[in-house]
Amino acid sequence: MVDEQKSAKPGCLYICGTPIGNLEDITLRALKVLQNVDYIAAEDTRQTLKLLNHYDIHKTLISCHEHNEKQRAEEIVNLMSEGFSVALVTDAGMPVTSDPGSVVVEAVHRAGMPVSVIPGPTAVSAALALSGFSGDRYVFEGFLPRNKKERRSRLEALKYERRTVVLYEAPHRLLTTLDDLSVWLGDRPVAVVREITKIHEQVLRGTIGEMIMHFKDIQPRGEFVLVLKGYEGAEVQDADDGMTVEQRISAYMQRGMSKKDAIKQVAADTGLPKNEVYKKALLL
Structure with a gap:
Protein backbone atom coordinates (compact mmCIF):
# COMPACT_ATOMS: atom_id res chain seq x y z
CA MET A 1 0.00 0.00 0.00
CA VAL A 2 1.35 3.44 -0.91
CA ASP A 3 2.29 5.72 2.03
CA GLU A 4 0.16 8.77 1.26
CA GLN A 5 2.30 10.87 3.64
CA LYS A 6 5.09 10.67 1.09
CA SER A 7 3.33 10.38 -2.24
CA ALA A 8 0.11 9.65 -4.03
CA LYS A 9 -0.09 6.55 -6.15
CA PRO A 10 0.76 7.43 -9.77
CA GLY A 11 -2.14 7.24 -12.19
CA CYS A 12 -4.76 6.99 -9.42
CA LEU A 13 -8.01 8.90 -8.94
CA TYR A 14 -8.75 9.85 -5.33
CA ILE A 15 -12.38 10.68 -4.49
CA CYS A 16 -12.02 13.08 -1.57
CA GLY A 17 -14.69 14.14 0.89
CA THR A 18 -14.39 17.78 1.99
CA PRO A 19 -16.04 19.76 4.83
CA ILE A 20 -19.71 20.70 4.49
CA GLY A 21 -19.28 23.87 6.52
CA ASN A 22 -16.60 23.77 9.19
CA LEU A 23 -13.14 23.55 7.58
CA GLU A 24 -11.82 21.63 10.59
CA ASP A 25 -13.94 18.64 9.61
CA ILE A 26 -11.51 17.56 6.87
CA THR A 27 -9.70 14.31 7.62
CA LEU A 28 -5.95 13.98 8.04
CA ARG A 29 -5.87 11.47 5.19
CA ALA A 30 -7.68 13.87 2.85
CA LEU A 31 -5.14 16.60 3.64
CA LYS A 32 -2.26 14.21 2.89
CA VAL A 33 -3.78 13.24 -0.44
CA LEU A 34 -4.53 16.83 -1.46
CA GLN A 35 -0.95 17.78 -0.58
CA ASN A 36 0.54 15.00 -2.67
CA VAL A 37 -1.57 14.55 -5.82
CA ASP A 38 -0.53 16.18 -9.08
CA TYR A 39 -3.93 17.70 -9.91
CA ILE A 40 -7.18 18.50 -8.10
CA ALA A 41 -10.42 18.36 -10.12
CA ALA A 42 -12.87 20.72 -8.39
CA GLU A 43 -16.55 21.51 -8.87
CA ASP A 44 -15.87 25.22 -8.25
CA THR A 45 -12.20 26.14 -8.14
CA ARG A 46 -12.97 29.30 -6.15
CA GLN A 47 -14.59 27.30 -3.36
CA THR A 48 -11.84 24.71 -3.32
CA LEU A 49 -9.18 27.42 -3.18
CA LYS A 50 -10.63 28.62 0.14
CA LEU A 51 -10.04 25.17 1.61
CA LEU A 52 -6.60 24.75 0.06
CA ASN A 53 -5.42 28.22 1.12
CA HIS A 54 -6.61 27.55 4.67
CA TYR A 55 -4.26 24.55 4.81
CA ASP A 56 -1.51 26.15 2.72
CA ILE A 57 -1.90 23.64 -0.12
CA HIS A 58 -0.93 24.78 -3.61
CA LYS A 59 -1.91 22.58 -6.55
CA THR A 60 -3.01 22.87 -10.17
CA LEU A 61 -6.81 22.91 -10.25
CA ILE A 62 -9.08 21.55 -12.99
CA SER A 63 -12.61 22.91 -13.19
CA CYS A 64 -14.97 19.93 -13.27
CA HIS A 65 -18.69 20.60 -12.85
CA GLU A 66 -22.00 19.27 -14.16
CA HIS A 67 -21.77 21.27 -17.41
CA ASN A 68 -18.29 20.12 -18.48
CA GLU A 69 -17.83 16.83 -16.63
CA LYS A 70 -17.90 14.61 -19.72
CA GLN A 71 -15.10 16.61 -21.38
CA ARG A 72 -13.10 16.81 -18.18
CA ALA A 73 -13.48 13.06 -17.60
CA GLU A 74 -11.59 12.41 -20.86
CA GLU A 75 -8.89 14.89 -19.88
CA ILE A 76 -8.49 13.34 -16.44
CA VAL A 77 -8.20 9.84 -17.90
CA ASN A 78 -5.51 11.13 -20.28
CA LEU A 79 -3.58 12.70 -17.39
CA MET A 80 -3.80 9.50 -15.40
CA SER A 81 -2.59 7.46 -18.37
CA GLU A 82 0.54 9.60 -18.26
CA GLY A 83 1.09 8.67 -14.63
CA PHE A 84 -0.39 11.73 -12.93
CA SER A 85 -2.52 11.38 -9.81
CA VAL A 86 -5.79 13.32 -9.49
CA ALA A 87 -8.00 14.19 -6.52
CA LEU A 88 -11.71 14.72 -7.23
CA VAL A 89 -13.55 17.12 -4.91
CA THR A 90 -16.82 19.06 -4.86
CA ASP A 91 -17.72 22.28 -3.06
CA ALA A 92 -18.78 20.38 0.06
CA GLY A 93 -19.17 16.76 1.11
CA MET A 94 -18.63 13.66 -0.99
CA PRO A 95 -18.46 13.81 -4.78
CA VAL A 96 -21.28 11.92 -6.56
CA THR A 97 -23.70 12.28 -3.60
CA SER A 98 -26.10 14.84 -5.15
CA ASP A 99 -22.99 16.40 -6.69
CA PRO A 100 -20.89 15.96 -9.84
CA GLY A 101 -18.33 13.16 -10.03
CA SER A 102 -20.04 10.01 -11.29
CA VAL A 103 -19.10 10.66 -14.93
CA VAL A 104 -15.41 11.00 -14.02
CA VAL A 105 -15.40 7.94 -11.76
CA GLU A 106 -17.20 5.84 -14.40
CA ALA A 107 -14.73 6.95 -17.09
CA VAL A 108 -11.74 6.02 -14.93
CA HIS A 109 -13.22 2.61 -14.12
CA ARG A 110 -13.89 1.98 -17.84
CA ALA A 111 -10.28 2.86 -18.59
CA GLY A 112 -9.18 0.20 -16.11
CA MET A 113 -7.39 2.66 -13.85
CA PRO A 114 -7.34 2.64 -10.03
CA VAL A 115 -9.86 4.59 -7.97
CA SER A 116 -9.54 5.18 -4.23
CA VAL A 117 -11.97 6.88 -1.84
CA ILE A 118 -11.08 9.22 1.00
CA PRO A 119 -14.33 9.30 3.01
CA GLY A 120 -15.56 12.56 4.46
CA PRO A 121 -18.62 14.40 5.77
CA THR A 122 -22.00 14.26 4.07
CA ALA A 123 -25.07 16.32 4.91
CA LYS A 229 -40.33 9.97 9.33
CA GLY A 230 -41.40 7.00 7.26
CA TYR A 231 -45.05 6.17 6.59
CA GLU A 232 -46.53 4.28 9.54
CA GLY A 233 -50.16 3.85 8.48
CA ALA A 234 -52.01 0.88 7.07
CA GLU A 235 -51.57 -0.13 3.46
CA VAL A 236 -53.77 1.97 1.16
CA GLN A 237 -54.90 0.63 -2.18
CA ASP A 238 -54.19 2.35 -5.48
CA ALA A 239 -56.49 5.02 -6.90
CA ASP A 240 -57.69 2.51 -9.49
CA ASP A 241 -58.97 0.05 -6.89
CA GLY A 242 -62.64 0.83 -7.46
CA MET A 243 -63.07 2.87 -4.28
CA THR A 244 -65.28 5.94 -4.62
CA VAL A 245 -63.96 9.37 -3.72
CA GLU A 246 -66.14 9.34 -0.61
CA GLN A 247 -64.73 5.95 0.44
CA ARG A 248 -61.18 7.17 0.00
CA ILE A 249 -61.85 10.28 2.10
CA SER A 250 -63.39 8.10 4.81
CA ALA A 251 -60.43 5.70 4.72
CA TYR A 252 -57.93 8.49 5.30
CA MET A 253 -60.04 10.04 8.07
CA GLN A 254 -60.27 6.66 9.80
CA ARG A 255 -56.46 6.62 9.85
CA GLY A 256 -56.46 9.92 11.76
CA MET A 257 -56.32 12.54 9.00
CA SER A 258 -58.45 15.67 9.31
CA LYS A 259 -61.12 16.07 6.64
CA LYS A 260 -59.10 18.94 5.12
CA ASP A 261 -55.95 16.83 4.81
CA ALA A 262 -57.95 13.84 3.54
CA ILE A 263 -59.43 16.00 0.78
CA LYS A 264 -55.93 17.17 -0.23
CA GLN A 265 -54.62 13.60 -0.22
CA VAL A 266 -57.51 12.20 -2.29
CA ALA A 267 -57.12 15.03 -4.80
CA ALA A 268 -53.42 14.14 -5.06
CA ASP A 269 -54.21 10.39 -5.34
CA THR A 270 -56.81 10.74 -8.07
CA GLY A 271 -55.76 13.87 -9.93
CA LEU A 272 -59.21 15.36 -9.39
CA PRO A 273 -59.58 19.08 -8.70
CA LYS A 274 -59.60 19.78 -4.97
CA ASN A 275 -62.94 21.61 -5.14
CA GLU A 276 -64.54 18.55 -6.75
CA VAL A 277 -63.26 16.30 -3.97
CA TYR A 278 -64.48 18.86 -1.43
CA LYS A 279 -68.02 18.64 -2.85
CA LYS A 280 -67.91 14.87 -2.42
CA ALA A 281 -66.72 15.31 1.16
CA LEU A 282 -69.80 17.39 1.96
CA LEU A 283 -71.90 14.27 1.42
CA LEU A 284 -70.16 12.42 4.26
Missing part, protein backbone atom coordinates in the same frame (compact mmCIF):
# COMPACT_ATOMS: atom_id res chain seq x y z
CA VAL A 124 -27.21 13.19 4.50
CA SER A 125 -25.72 11.21 7.38
CA ALA A 126 -25.19 14.30 9.55
CA ALA A 127 -28.84 15.39 9.24
CA LEU A 128 -30.07 11.84 9.81
CA ALA A 129 -28.07 11.67 13.04
CA LEU A 130 -29.41 15.04 14.18
CA SER A 131 -33.03 14.20 13.33
CA GLY A 132 -33.59 11.58 16.00
CA PHE A 133 -35.43 9.37 13.50
CA SER A 134 -34.39 5.82 12.69
CA GLY A 135 -31.40 5.51 10.41
CA ASP A 136 -31.62 1.71 10.15
CA ARG A 137 -33.29 2.06 6.75
CA TYR A 138 -33.56 5.33 4.85
CA VAL A 139 -33.88 6.65 1.32
CA PHE A 140 -32.01 9.72 0.04
CA GLU A 141 -33.81 11.65 -2.69
CA GLY A 142 -31.55 14.70 -3.06
CA PHE A 143 -33.47 17.66 -4.49
CA LEU A 144 -37.00 16.98 -5.71
CA PRO A 145 -37.47 17.61 -9.46
CA ARG A 146 -38.71 21.08 -10.43
CA ASN A 147 -40.66 19.80 -13.42
CA LYS A 148 -44.27 19.44 -12.23
CA LYS A 149 -44.88 16.05 -13.80
CA GLU A 150 -41.60 14.58 -12.56
CA ARG A 151 -42.10 16.12 -9.13
CA ARG A 152 -45.58 14.64 -8.80
CA SER A 153 -44.28 11.22 -9.86
CA ARG A 154 -41.50 11.34 -7.27
CA LEU A 155 -43.84 12.43 -4.48
CA GLU A 156 -46.32 9.72 -5.47
CA ALA A 157 -43.55 7.14 -5.12
CA LEU A 158 -42.67 8.45 -1.65
CA LYS A 159 -46.24 8.60 -0.35
CA TYR A 160 -46.18 5.19 1.37
CA GLU A 161 -42.40 4.93 1.81
CA ARG A 162 -41.82 3.31 5.21
CA ARG A 163 -38.14 4.16 5.37
CA THR A 164 -36.95 7.52 6.68
CA VAL A 165 -36.79 9.99 3.76
CA VAL A 166 -33.96 12.54 3.39
CA LEU A 167 -34.24 15.52 1.02
CA TYR A 168 -32.14 18.58 0.22
CA GLU A 169 -33.74 21.97 -0.39
CA ALA A 170 -32.76 25.57 -1.07
CA PRO A 171 -34.15 28.32 1.19
CA HIS A 172 -36.20 30.02 -1.55
CA ARG A 173 -38.00 26.75 -2.38
CA LEU A 174 -38.40 25.41 1.16
CA LEU A 175 -42.02 26.49 1.73
CA THR A 176 -43.13 25.19 -1.67
CA THR A 177 -41.56 21.82 -0.93
CA LEU A 178 -43.08 21.64 2.56
CA ASP A 179 -46.49 22.44 1.06
CA ASP A 180 -46.08 19.69 -1.54
CA LEU A 181 -44.94 17.20 1.09
CA SER A 182 -47.98 18.05 3.21
CA VAL A 183 -50.32 17.36 0.29
CA TRP A 184 -48.70 14.12 -0.85
CA LEU A 185 -47.27 12.60 2.33
CA GLY A 186 -49.66 14.02 4.92
CA ASP A 187 -48.79 15.96 8.07
CA ARG A 188 -46.13 13.56 9.28
CA PRO A 189 -43.16 14.27 11.63
CA VAL A 190 -40.18 16.02 10.07
CA ALA A 191 -36.82 17.37 11.17
CA VAL A 192 -35.71 20.49 9.32
CA VAL A 193 -31.94 20.78 9.64
CA ARG A 194 -30.09 23.87 8.47
CA GLU A 195 -26.49 25.10 8.23
CA ILE A 196 -24.97 21.80 9.35
CA THR A 197 -21.58 22.24 11.13
CA LYS A 198 -21.77 26.03 10.70
CA ILE A 199 -22.22 28.75 13.35
CA HIS A 200 -26.00 28.86 12.89
CA GLU A 201 -26.60 25.10 12.82
CA GLN A 202 -30.20 24.42 13.81
CA VAL A 203 -32.56 21.44 14.11
CA LEU A 204 -36.31 22.06 14.13
CA ARG A 205 -38.60 19.11 14.82
CA GLY A 206 -42.36 18.94 14.47
CA THR A 207 -44.98 18.12 11.90
CA ILE A 208 -44.80 19.33 8.32
CA GLY A 209 -47.71 21.67 9.07
CA GLU A 210 -45.87 23.16 12.05
CA MET A 211 -42.80 23.75 9.92
CA ILE A 212 -44.90 25.51 7.28
CA MET A 213 -46.29 27.87 9.93
CA HIS A 214 -42.79 28.47 11.33
CA PHE A 215 -41.24 29.42 8.00
CA LYS A 216 -44.17 31.62 7.03
CA ASP A 217 -43.20 33.75 10.03
CA ILE A 218 -39.42 33.38 9.77
CA GLN A 219 -37.70 33.69 6.40
CA PRO A 220 -35.74 30.52 5.54
CA ARG A 221 -31.98 31.12 5.39
CA GLY A 222 -29.10 28.78 4.72
CA GLU A 223 -28.87 25.27 3.31
CA PHE A 224 -31.58 22.82 4.36
CA VAL A 225 -31.90 19.06 4.79
CA LEU A 226 -35.37 17.63 5.44
CA VAL A 227 -35.61 14.32 7.29
CA LEU A 228 -39.12 12.83 7.21
